[in-house]
Amino acid sequence: MNIVVCVKYVPDTGSQPRFTAEHRVDRAGGRLSELDEYAVEQALRVVDTVPGTRVTHLTVGPPAAAEALRRALAMGGDAAVHVSDDAIAGSDAPATALILAAALRRLSPDLVLCAMASTDGGTSLVPAMLAEHLEMPQLTFASEMSLDEGGTVRIRREAASEVRHLAAGLPAVVSVTDRIGDPRYPSFKGIMAAKKKPLETWSLADLGVPAGRVGAAAATVVDQITARPPRAAGTIVPDEGEGGRRLAGFLSEQKFI
């Protein structure tokens, strides 16, 4: 089984991310998207159950995005591919999906694993776009995933109004949620081993993706970005036996009761 996990290098959620003058996300001081760790974990669980499974981590991003790959490799897996090219800067979801799809064609996986969303853009567009480009079935927002010997992947998806069980033959694109099982922490041994695992860097030319289709040629433009004003400080009262009544007073003033 050949698994490719798509991982993204994102700004740390702990700090308020910023935009550059070109309206791009400032990726300085980033990390492996927290949600992608759940996808990496699922790949590693397949390794434990299906002998001969090979896991490759794939990212599209600036030079620093290699850190996300090293972090994923420290959790486990065999190799990593970093698609990096100056022309990629400023790419939107369609451009990113186009590049990822080209890299995936070259890696020809049986299973493509993604997270439900990136923690920066958070659009959930890329997994569905990959399925469309690669003409693979998509099984998205999986809160449970299993593979059987016949090459069928099954998932559970919790939609707002119903629970769905979906299945598809391989190759397939699967995206997972944070309910699928906690990701492991890289061990010290894992971190050391990751430094020696092969990490290849591919350019757009290597993939035959025309530079004119990505980056500045994105299908969307951002015209304006403004920081939202911080919320005005509120009234905080200690409960000295009247807290519930005082709150009722506030709600009544605001016409909620």
Add this chain to the structure above:
Amino acid sequence: MSDVLVLVGHIAGQVGKPGLELLTLARRLGDPVVVCAGEADEAAVETLGRYGAERVHVIESDEPQEYPVAWVRALAALTADVRPVAVLTESTPDGREIAARLSVRLDGGVLTDAVDVQAGPDGPVVTQWAFAAGYTVTSRVVRGVPVIAVKPNAVVPSEAPVTPSVTRGALVLEEADRRTRVVSRTARESTGRPQLTEADIVVSGGRGLGGAEQFALLERLADALGGAVGASRAAVDSGWYPHTHQVGQTGVTVSPQLYLAVGISGAIQHRAGMQTSKTIVAVNKDAEAPIFELADYGVVGDLFEVVPQLLDEVARRRA
């Protein structure tokens, strides 16, 4: 004027509020053409017309379990035929996936999580919130037919009555559309409360509640205020409340008139799902809890004292 495709989805009974919101926004851009499936009976068509649908295109299908992706082929064909100025869909997980795949087929751009859409000289101008609503961003699609996924509650539905013409087309599936098989779907029982994303008031509970039984207290509060019940991930992970009620980064995003956080600390991932709420109220026994930074009104105290007293007081004021 030009047409705007509005994907209303499967209509079973009444047309949902999100569909009427899409129609209201679509009228700013052109003449709305609704694409829907399901019953779409006379009453439904009448409702769509009341909110400005010039045309209603019903996709008919005997497939009881068609997967949303199967729609994309039909939508792409319709888009080629109608040549709309934009395609609007709901920014739900299903809606965003349709948007994603449709935009690949149309080789154009897509914008999700729109909180506003306006007509502009160079096509629709879309407003989004970025990074847990820390920023307001306006964007445009500059290649292909703009596909725009709009968040619930982006606009208050308004009427603009017309009599729609109705066309019907069959959903033709190809082998490739059936590759994802729906093995089963189990509908959730209705709670009788408003939908979390559509509710004007949301009452949410966190780890501070301490157990599943204690959520009954929050349900009573939600019912007293006519609201929906939400939960933090800690409460959901503990099995105290269903995941469909989780508010936050990996749950739903809500933007109600009133958000009441009870026994919730206010972690960044939770804030991501609620900090655009109009009025925020918090009850927490820890005065340092970050949720108080967002709160318009906060009570530092034990929720098991404060909430019952609040309930009594609401009942007294109503009596």
